[in-house]
C-alpha cells in the first residue's frame with residue numbers, strides 16, 4: 454500500500470491505495486466518482502479520460518502512484534454552482550449524447566482542446582477527440598456541439614470556459 458495525495462475537482466484527497474491501483478480505480482472505487490467510465494482498460498476507448506495537470510490522460514493507464522501530487526479534473530468537476538459547463542449544455546442541445554458512455558471523456562477532451570485552441574476547425578476537433586470512441590452517434594452531433602461552443606466563444610469575448 455502507498456499513501457498518495459490528489460487534488461480532485463479542487464478537493465484535496467489523501468488516500469492509502471494498493472501500489473498497482475490505477476487512477477481510474479481510485480476515482481471510481483475510492484472516491485465514488487463514477488462519471489469517469491471504465492471501458493477497454495487498455496487505452497483504446499477514451500471512456501476513462503480525465504484531465505491531469507492540464508492534460509488529458511486515459512486514467513486506466515495511469516497508476517495512482519504516478520498521479521501522486523497531481524491536480525485531476527473529472528466530469529463531476531465541470532459544472533459550477535449547479536450550472537452546466539457550456540460544453541455540457543451544447544452536447545445536450547445538439548443531441549450529442551445517446552447512451553452517454555463516451556460523453557464524460559469526450560467532453561473532457563473537448564475542454565482540453567478549447568483551452569489550448571479556442572477556435573478549432575472541424576479537422577482539429579476531430580483530431581482532438583480521435584482517442585474517444587463513440588458507438589452511438591456517428592460523431593457528427595458531437596463535432597457540431599464542440600464547434601458551436603468554439604463559434605459562440607468567437608462572438609463572445611466573455612470567458613465561458
Ligand code: FES
Nearest residue numbers: 492493494499513
Ligand atoms: S477504459 Fe481507459 S481507454 Fe478505455
Ligand code: FES
Nearest residue numbers: 552555587588589
Ligand atoms: S453516446 Fe453511446 S458511446 Fe457515445
